[in-house]
Amino acid sequence: MKAVLCNRYGPPDVLEMHELEKPTLQDNEVLIRVYATTVSSGDSRIRNGSRKSLPLWPISKMALGIRRPRKNILGMDFSGQIEEVGKDVTQFRQGDQVYGFCGKGTYAEYISVREAGSLSLKPPNMSYEEAASVPFGAVSALDFLRKGKIQAGQKVLIYGASGSVGTYAIQLAKHFGAEVTGVCSTKNVDLVKSLGADYVIDYKKEDYTKNGERYDLIFDTLGKTPFAKSKYSLKENGLYVTAVVNYREVAQILITSKFGKKKIISGIAGSDPKDLNYLKELIEEKKIKAVIDRKYTKEQIAEAHRYVDEGHKIGNVVINWEAKMDEH
Numbered sequence: 001m002k003a004v005l006c007n008r009y010g011p012p013d014v015l016e017m018h019e020l021e022k023p024t025l026q027d028n029e030v031l032i033r034v035y036a037t038t039v040s041s042g043d044s045r046i047r048n049g050s051r052k053s054l055p056l057w058p059i060s061k062m063a064l065g066i067r068r069p070r071k072n073i074l075g076m077d078f079s080g081q082i083e084e085v086g087k088d089v090t091q092f093r094q095g096d097q098v099y100g101f102c103g104k105g106t107y108a109e110y111i112s113v114r115e116a117g118s119l120s121l122k123p124p125n126m127s128y129e130e131a132a133s134v135p136f137g138a139v140s141a142l143d144f145l146r147k148g149k150i151q152a153g154q155k156v157l158i159y160g161a162s163g164s165v166g167t168y169a170i171q172l173a174k175h176f177g178a179e180v181t182g183v184c185s186t187k188n189v190d191l192v193k194s195l196g197a198d199y200v201i202d203y204k205k206e207d208y209t210k211n212g213e214r215y216d217l218i219f220d221t222l223g224k225t226p227f228a229k230s231k232y233s234l235k236e237n238g239l240y241v242t243a244v245v246n247y248r249e250v251a252q253i254l255i256t257s258k259f260g261k262k263k264i265i266s267g268i269a270g271s272d273p274k275d276l277n278y279l280k281e282l283i284e285e286k287k288i289k290a291v292i293d294r295k296y297t298k299e300q301i302a303e304a305h306r307y308v309d310e311g312h313k314i315g316n317v318v319i320n321w322e323a324k325m326d327e328h
């Protein structure tokens with residue numbers, strides 16, 4: 001099978017197509033033919049591997065591999081079709097259209113995933129490309145909004161509203177009944193409004209920390225507005241949640257967990273299959289949709305990484321592995 005390998009850290013050119021053996025299937029696994037995957041901000045960071053790209057350096061580098069990536073197939077999320085099931089598998093059948101996360105890397109023609117792993121039936125009203133763009137962004141958004149104890153009627157601000165996590169966070173926060181303010185750049189204001197935001201702040205023109213508004217929950221999807229500044233925009237018991245944590249934030253998390261009413265919260269987003277099932281229902285009810293910026297073929301994966309490296313993608317960048325364009 002074909003797979004894109006990342007055998008050293010560096011610019012997108014380090015990604016190379018190779019021929020590998022198909023994964024051997026364990027009894028509790030399914031073999032999936034990958035139709036679509038994504039280039040997430042996480043993939044771009046890991047491939048780069050530099051001190052600047054990896055928060056919590058050098059711990060993160062030790063976890064990923066010091067000299068070269070320990071796991072040389074990148075890619076986290078996928079959509080595809082089950083080609084074979086292990087003999088102990090009961091919930092899935094050959095031919096099922098599925099989507100999910102795969103810790104072993106998804107830049108490959110075939111992947112094996114545990115039946116009990118991060119796997120769910122694909123929302124039938126989404127194409128493979130759309131479904132592949134759900135796990136990283138939407139599961140993370142859901143997880144962080146829950147960490148922030150989101151409730152109906154709250155005033156919630158989503159910073160980085162035009163990214164993968166942000167576009168889903170806006171839609172999910174609206175679904176949970178919050179009054180939602182999105183923060184993005186001028187060119188993305190209409191998109192963020194169209195996703196349901198009640199208010200949109202253009203960060204190029206206005207600093208939300210200086211407009212006198214107070215929020216119950218601020219979710220900074222990019223970690224670009226420090227807690228020390230944002231806390232003045234929180235209500236008395238407000239929570240600041242960030243998807244990007246460095247040593248300063250770790251210290252602030254420890255301190256605010258013991259002292260003060262305003263807290264900072266972060267962590268690693270989960271990959272619970274229950275969340276994929278829940279998101280599938282919301283997608284079927286048309287409560288959330290995928291925002292896709294660009295689509296590339298597997299041969300163009302380095303080009304896709306170059307684009308994501310720029311940091312301005314809108315929603316998601318999809319890799320169409322099997323040219324199953326727009327097939328539902």
Ligand SMILES: NC(=O)c1ccc[n+]([C@@H]2O[C@H](COP(=O)([O-])OP(=O)(O)OC[C@H]3O[C@@H](n4cnc5c(N)ncnc54)[C@H](OP(=O)(O)O)[C@@H]3O)[C@@H](O)[C@H]2O)c1
Pocket residue numbers: 040041042045136137140159160161162163164165166183184185187188203221222223224243244267268269270311312313314315
């Ligand atoms: N902890 C976890 O478990 C976890 C899980 C998922 C993601 N993450 C992290 O969360 C971060 C966000 O991920 P993502 O995939 O959503 O990012 P992304 O899609 O790459 O974000 C790109 C978006 O951010 C906007 N942006 C750039 N600079 C900005 C600024 N100064 N203010 C506001 N918006 C700005 C860009 O538009 P403009 O340039 O036009 O503004 C673009 O639309 C990443 O660092 C990722 O690694 C962490």
